[in-house]
Amino acid sequence: MNVALHGMEQAAGVRYYRNGDAAPGCPLLVRYADDVIALCHTRQQAEQVKARLAGWLEPRGLAFNQDKTKITHLDQGVDFLGFEIRRFGGKLLTKPSKDALRQIRNRLSAEVTALRGANADAVIGRLNPIITGWAAYYRIGVSSLAYNRLDAHVWRLAWKWARHTHSGKPRRWVVSRYFGMFNPSRNDKWVFGSRETGHYLRRFSWTKIVRHTMVAGRASPDDPALAGYWATRRERTRPPVSPATWHLLRRQHGRCPLCRGLLLYASHEPHDEREWEQWHTIIRKAVRKQAVATVMDLGTPDEQAAYHLIHACCRRRVGSSKPSTPARPEATRLA
DSSP states (O other): OTTTTTTHHHHHTOOBOTTSOBOTTOOEEEEETTEEEEEOSSHHHHHHHHHHHHHHHGGGTOOOOTTTOOOOOTTTOEEETTEEEEEETTEEEEEEOHHHHHHHHHHHHHHHHHTTTSOHHHHHHHHHHHHHHHHHHGGGSSOHHHHHHHHHHHHHHHHHHHHHHTTTSOHHHHHHHHEEOOOTTSOOTTEEBOTTTOOBOOOGGGSOOOOOOOOOTTOOTTOGGGHHHHHHHHHHSOOSOOHHHHHHHHHTTTBOTTTOOBSSOBSSOOOSHHHHHHHHHHHHHHIIIIIEEEESOSSOTTSOOEEEEOOHHHHGGGTOSSOOOOOOOGGGSBO
């Protein structure tokens, strides 16, 4: 699809200077796969761009989906890739769309309903990747209010699940069993968790808002000459891991000190909430399979033991006394 739609910007009349800035008065076009949004100065210009693109697509056997194609003012807003782009009081804001919020609420409700009869660890293990993935995708927008509302929704779901699981127990007993200050870094005694394992349910609002860094000029991830530029952008993006794991990744430049292979490697940054969810699950699985280990033979014998992030298959080579773990799974690579 990227090959077929290459050149769409020129067809729409977008013009750039050599420094990457757009020429004044020309429209701007943003495309991801087959989703396109054109930002124009006037309605007349928007109609002209639509006509140009329709004529450009016709020889390629493509056409606009009329049900999804419309011309609207930014004061009314437009949904694109799960975000609502709308101007409020002269200020342009990008926040999760109403449709995206409805979908995540319905999915969380369906997941918790399906887990009735399971234990708290099963609930936590199923919901945490969904929460982390969705929050990581929308963290570049104005999402704080949406995070707080979703946290309230998840808390109500967890409360209903606990009350349904122990319908014969009083409220005080349910609170003491499933709610408490499970996260030591948060002063919150209403976190849902498991007393047996110490695992707890994450919150959307724990994800820090990070504004998106604009891509330089017309840089394309498909340009081999810009591979270093995109690799540097990926290194600046923190994956959904704990602070300790993130510190080790940065200290080791993302590589295993034994085989020099990449750790928790991703060929590209996740593009949607499902990919972020997959990435979180993969990383959690890799760490659980002893990807982090304390080894003493990575330096001189008199050096103090230190933590290193290594592959599970490399761990066996340093003579671990623990039972051997399976070889490094391909799942640690997100294609």
